[in-house]
């Protein structure tokens with residue numbers, strides 16, 4: 001894993017709100033990530049209801065819906081697949097995320113496979129952090145390309161610098177790609193940046209950077225394995241998102257989200 005970050009990469013991340021690291025995984029690691037992702041997704045879909053019978057850990061409840069055809073989304077695969085657990089708990093990922101974000105500890109918010117199917121719908125423009133149960137300008141995600149990602153099969157697109165002016169207001173990923181620009185009309189003036197990248201690349205983005213992805217115009221899947229990270233000591237904002245029912249019921253707004261089972265601490269300075 002080529003997890004060493006240059007000062008230039010850190011600066012790019014902080015200025016733009018995203019950075020592409022080509023050659024992050026070597027060929028052997030890429031094979032392992034592909035195998036674990038394929039197996040974990042297959043198991044999750046075969047179990048139909050995911051962890052604890054909760055449909056919210058996959059979006060394939062109605063495979064014909066618009067959202068189900070944006071990507072096959074399977075959340076928290078580290079909890080159901082041992083190989084994926086080992087990949088996601090790798091301290092080097094936490095260190096890279098924490099170094100880019102400039103924080104002293106990183107917890108897993110959730111992992112998720114995002115497999116854009118052949119002829120899949122585009123991913124509408126959105127922010128990530130406002131979906132989650134903590135509000136932080138330092139939230140960060142890794143998105144690892146498991147296939148060569150091109151402008152034809154669903155490359156990520158970003159609005160550079162949008163993380164600096166985002167206000168935690170958001171829209172859902174729906175059929176209307178441009179809804180986010182009703183909330184942030186000023187971002188219409190900013191040139192977007194597409195991020196095609198070879199398989200094995202890692203793309204990091206801030207949880208408040210506006211992003212989306214194109215349609216998959218090819219007859220092959222575009223596989224990505226991702227993980228969203230929460231800075232250590234982040235606090236509960238009242239949103240349930242994917243928190244387990246009993247844990248959610250026990251929380252008050254402002255509580256520190258430091259349950260090591262729900263949100264494992266994978267790196268600390």
Ligand SMILES: O=C(O)CCC(=O)C(=O)O
Nearest residue numbers: 114123128143213224226
């Ligand atoms: O893979 C995609 O199409 C979208 C990815 C995304 O929204 C994310 O990783 O936050």
Ligand SMILES: [Fe+2]
Nearest residue numbers: 126127128211
């Ligand atoms: Fe996203």
